[in-house]
Amino acid sequence: xxxxxxxxxxxxxxxxxxxxxxxxxxxxxxxxxxxxxxxxxxxxxxxxxxxxxxxxxxxxxxxxxxxxxxxxxxxxxxxxxxxxxxxxxxxxxxxxxxxxxxxxxxxxxxxxxxxxxxxxxxxxxxxxxxxxxxxxxxxxxxxxxxxxxxxxxxxxxxxxxxxxxxxxxxxxxxxxxxxxxxxxxxxxxxxxxxxxxxxxxxxxxxxxxxxxxxxxxxxxxxxxxxxxxxxxxxxxxxxxxxxxxxxxxxxxxxxxxxxxxxxxxxxxxxxxxxxxxxxxxxxxxxxxxxxxxxxxxxxxxxxxxxxxxxxxxxxxxxxxxxxxxxxxxxxxxxxxxxxxxxxxxxxxxxxxxxxxxxxxxxxxxxxxx
Amino acid sequence: xxxxxxxxxxxxxxxxxxxxxxxxxxxxxxxxxxxxxxxxxxxxxxxxxxxxxxxxxxxxxxxxxxxxxxxxxxxxxxxxxxxxxxxxxxxxxxxxxxxxxxxxxxxxxxxxxxxxxxxxxxxxxxxxxxxxxxxxxxxxxxxxxxxxxxxxxxxxxxxxxxxxxxxxxxxxxxxxxxxxxxxxxxxxxxxxxxxxxxxxxxxxxxxxxxxxxxxxxxxxxxxxxxxxxxxxxxxxxxxxxxxxxxxxxxxxxxxxxxxxxxxxxxxxxxxxxxxxxxxxxxxxxxxxxxxxxxxxxxxxxxxxxxxxxxxxxxxxxxxxxxxxxxxxxxxxxxxxxxxxxxxxxxxxxxxxxxxxxxxxxxxxxxxxxxxxxxxxxxxxxxxxxxxxxxxxxxxxxxxxxxxxxxxxxxxxxxxxxx
Numbered sequence: 020x021x022x023x024x025x026x027x028x029x030x031x032x033x034x035x036x037x038x039x040x041x042x043x044x045x046x047x048x049x050x051x052x053x054x055x056x057x058x059x060x061x062x063x064x065x066x067x068x069x070x071x072x073x074x075x076x077x078x079x080x081x082x083x084x085x086x087x088x089x090x091x092x093x094x095x096x097x098x099x100x101x102x103x104x105x106x107x108x109x110x111x112x113x114x115x116x117x118x119x120x121x122x123x124x125x126x127x128x129x130x131x132x133x134x135x136x137x138x139x140x141x142x143x144x145x146x147x148x149x150x151x152x153x154x155x156x157x158x159x160x161x162x163x164x165x166x167x168x169x170x171x172x173x174x175x176x177x178x179x180x181x182x183x184x185x186x187x188x189x190x191x192x193x194x195x196x197x198x199x200x201x202x203x204x205x206x207x208x209x210x211x212x213x214x215x216x217x218x219x220x221x222x223x224x225x226x227x228x229x230x231x232x233x234x235x236x237x238x239x240x241x242x243x244x245x246x247x248x249x250x251x252x253x254x255x256x257x258x259x260x261x262x263x264x265x266x267x268x269x270x271x272x273x274x275x276x277x278x279x280x281x282x283x284x285x286x287x288x289x290x291x292x293x294x295x296x297x298x299x300x301x302x303x304x305x306x307x308x309x310x311x312x313x314x315x316x317x318x319x320x321x322x323x324x325x326x327x328x329x330x331x332x333x334x335x336x337x338x339x340x341x342x343x344x345x346x347x348x349x350x351x352x353x354x355x356x357x358x359x360x361x362x363x364x365x366x367x368x369x370x371x372x373x374x375x376x377x378x379x380x381x382x383x384x385x386x387x388x
Numbered sequence: 389x390x391x392x393x394x395x396x397x398x399x400x401x402x403x404x405x406x407x408x409x410x411x412x413x414x415x416x417x418x419x420x421x422x423x424x425x426x427x428x429x430x431x432x433x434x435x436x437x438x439x440x441x442x443x444x445x446x447x448x449x450x451x452x453x454x455x456x457x458x459x460x461x462x463x464x465x466x467x468x469x470x471x472x473x474x475x476x477x478x479x480x481x482x483x484x485x486x487x488x489x490x491x492x493x494x495x496x497x498x499x500x501x502x503x504x505x506x507x508x509x510x511x512x513x514x515x516x517x518x519x520x521x522x523x524x525x526x527x528x529x530x531x532x533x534x535x536x537x538x539x540x541x542x543x544x545x546x547x548x549x550x551x552x553x554x555x556x557x558x559x560x561x562x563x564x565x566x567x568x569x570x571x572x573x574x575x576x577x578x579x580x581x582x583x584x585x586x587x588x589x590x591x592x593x594x595x596x597x598x599x600x601x602x603x604x605x606x607x608x609x610x611x612x613x614x615x616x617x618x619x620x621x622x623x624x625x626x627x628x629x630x631x632x633x634x635x636x637x638x639x640x641x642x643x644x645x646x647x648x649x650x651x652x653x654x655x656x657x658x659x660x661x662x663x664x665x666x667x668x669x670x671x672x673x674x675x676x677x678x679x680x681x682x683x684x685x686x687x688x689x690x691x692x693x694x695x696x697x698x699x700x701x702x703x704x705x706x707x708x709x710x711x712x713x714x715x716x717x718x719x720x721x722x723x724x725x726x727x728x729x730x731x732x733x734x735x736x737x738x739x740x741x742x743x744x745x746x747x748x749x750x751x752x753x754x755x756x757x758x759x760x761x762x763x764x765x766x767x768x769x770x771x772x773x774x775x776x777x778x779x780x781x782x783x784x785x786x787x788x789x790x791x792x793x794x795x796x797x798x799x800x801x802x803x804x805x806x
Contacts, residue, residue: 061631071623078620180471183429201474202431203652203684232627232661307621309653309684313430313474317618352624358587358614 032373054354063230068353069346074237074306076345077244081299082322083329083337084251085148085292091332091383092268092288094164095156098171101319102178103148103293107300108310109182110143111136112206113191121193121207129213137301144297145290147178152289157282175319182312192310203311206304210235240306247298248338251291255334260287268332268383328368330378339379420459420752421491422447422738424731425484425499425509426525427469427476431648434680436501439524439731440465441720442712443498446735449715454739455746461739468505475648476502485509489516495758496738497521498731502646503528504589510547510555517755518554520762522737524730527562527674527698528593531555532780535563537600538593544780554759556781558733558772560698560788562590562673566597567806568696568788569642569671570605576669576694578640580633583612584625584654586645594673595644610638617649626661637662639669646675652684655693659685665692674698677726677791677798687796694801697726699772699789701800705729712771724798726789733770737777740765 041051058065082104089097115121120132155170186192187200211221214235220226224233255261266274267284275281303318304310325344329336347367351360371379424443426436447463454461466484470477481500488494489512497519500506503526510531513519529535530543532555540546548554573581581602585595592614599612610632615625630637641658645651655670662668672681674697682690700709712732716723741761745752752758766776776784786805791798 061635064627064631067627068624071621071627075620075623176471183471199433199437201429201433202647202680203650205652205684205686205689207686303620307653308656308686309621311684313618314620316474318620321620348619349624352622353628356613357584357616357622357625360616360619 029374036370057354064353066229067231068349070231070233070237072346072349073342074240074345075349076342077240078299078303078306078341079318079321079325079344080338080341081244081247081295081302082318083325083341084248084334085296086319086323087326087329087331087334087337088264088288088292090326092264093156093160093285095167096171096323097148097151097156097289097292098168098319099151099155099174099178100148100292100296101317101322102175102182102315103144103151104296104300104303104318105182105312105315106147106178106185107140107144107297108206108304108314109185109192109300109312110297111140111301111304112193112204112310113185114139115207115209116191116193120209124212124216126213126217129209129216133209133301133305137298140297140301141294142297144300145294148293148296149286149289151178152286157285175315179312179315182315186310186312200312203309206308206310208236208305208308210239210305236306240302243298243302247295248334251295252334254291260284264288324365324368328371328378330380330382332383333378333380336378336380343379418459419462419493420454420495420742421462421464421493422496422498422735423464423466423484423488423494425466425468425481425488425497425505426501427505427648428465428467429469429471430473430475431678431680431684432469432475432501432646434647434678435525435725435727438716438720438723438725438728439501439734441723442716442728442731443735445712445716445719446732446739450739454742455752458746459742459752463735466499468500468502475646476500476505478505478508481505481508482512485512488519489513493753494519495742495752495755496762498734498738499523501525502588502590503531503593506531506555507547507589511549514548514550514552514554518550518552518759519755520738520741520759521555522734522762523555523557523559524734525559525674525727526557526590527559527565528589529561529563529597530593532557532561532782535561535597538563538597552756552759553763553779553781556737556762556777556783558698558730558737558770558775558783559674560783560786562594562597564786564806565594565673565696565698565788566599567601568790568804569594569598569673570601570607571804571806572694572696572790572801573602573607573640573642573669573671574605576640578607578669580608580610580638581640581642582610582629582632582638583642583644585612585614585643586617586649586651587614588617588646588649590675591644591646591649593644594675595642598642598644615650615654617645619650619653622650622654622657623661626657629658630662637668641668641670643670643672643676645672647678647680647684651676651681655681655685656689659689665690669694671695674726679725679797682793682796682798687793690793691795693793694790695792695798696788696790696804698785698787699726699729700787701789701803703800704787704803705771706773708769709771709773726791729771733768733772733775736770737762737765737768740768 114136155174159167183200214221224231263279325340326337329340351363468481530539585592671694677695677697742752744761745757750757790801792801
């Protein structure tokens, strides 16, 4: 009896789900005939949403890598990670401001400024993340699981407030000096300016006649994300430190017995994750042209979701999850009603987890005795 | 728990309660406390700081005394926002209201800034005295009166469980702000309109009001859509809007939102995808009438944005208003935030009510008496002009200021009426 039930459980859930989608979908704007009509009317827009979704997904994916690496190795949800990303945005903005890049019209100078900002954002992100680990997680490493979780939430608030104070310093963040730290700050559109000053159109497909916008910003974000992700994968698979990380993730005690310096491996994981968050900060700043002390919260939530969706601890899975969330959000904004975007993104997540509880590509964390 | 530890803790708790009670009672009956509850963590601080400054200025002008020196006036600005939300927080606003209800020396509660927050605190304060609330900024109509199609059927009675009204405001409401925005758009030659809202009481309310009056004025409303106020960007949404008007762009976008709800990002993506604010007009309510929007979007992107706000264009302000701006500038530096003057008149109304109670031989520590006196305010000579509160607690001035962003700040476009 029980086995029959189990055998049919998934098909039944699937049928109920499809029924509910068809029945309740139109209430939440999922009206399939209307959507089909609007795709038929303007098919190139589908590609446009794909581009937007990929670019947004790329940023989410890079932040998700930090979540998934840390979870894989010490099974801690580093709530402060999204806020490290936010600090990355402000670090990049401040660096660009202090190097005079923000006001520059010279394309070479802008290019150099962006590279410097990338390096500084990566270094600051890495250092901050490792410092958080040293101060808030390491002393609690052998405490019950909930203790570091709470200290992670605490660190998240602390870093957010650092961002709030930072944003209010007009010598660090260019502003009119009237609105304080709470307001969103402009992150100038440097890439477009650089291209315009080189007499090139920042919209790479403008002359193609396809009616699509694919700007240098989209290209840079997607390419940079791809390079970082492939690099990280190769690093974890093929270097000595990468192998030590995988060993620590599988069984910390056994790794220790084999002479692996656990503390250093964990610190290195936080350094890499923080560095990636810093890089994502620069990319998001250049892509969305916005710096806001609060932006780490939502980015963190989405990235963590992406990590779970892909299978937590699984680097390829985190990338996949990030792109999936970016695409889902773009298509929902585009074809459904933006009011329901979050509902649809998370409903899809729930559905996927119902059928694949370990995420799309499966969890990769330590085996428990 | 260890028994001894328990005893120790109990003693500590009791001791601290006793201490708190002493501290509370130490002030004596000669102090009248006025508090404000406004969001002071987040982007709204740009607006709320000027309100608090103006309130402070008003108290100082009264010499910190009331009723010919019989009572000492103290003013405390409270924050109803939290760092966790980055804007007003329902939990903090409720806590503020409960705190005010419990502190008997408080005779007026000046707030809130956000209409959603007022919905929470009015019923609490209504049952504690009632303690009078005067809002410098709430514009959702349902808090004070019913408006067809914009308010719930049980509004506003559900906010006043004791049956007595205790909430007044110096800001004109969104059932007037909507028509004002539509009057502006008609003047600008807008024929097709796309409406976005941040899904909050205020943002959706003002957007609904614009929707309603736009239809009446013959403007085609393509759609009204809510957006996720914490999303990283709105490029997909704007791409959709770019072909929503029969394959083309609409004439205008109306954004019903406060600046904390990512208004700058919406504006940025709108300009990137739909074109500048000359080509596709961008109109918003008082929630985006602040320098914070320009700082977030950048002066170039924000150029040409229109916003409406309760109040008067600078050229239409009377002598008392001009004097206020001069006094403010002398103490805090110049401001162009339109809510400063509203804060000044909210405090002015509270002080007037206290003086009126004294003049009638009453006791200004009696909350019910102060509340009654607020509703009795007629032909008050405020910085906004000469105004009264009607029986609902609404101000009798129907004026709205329309501003347009030019060269990095809001410039007066004109005074509009509904």
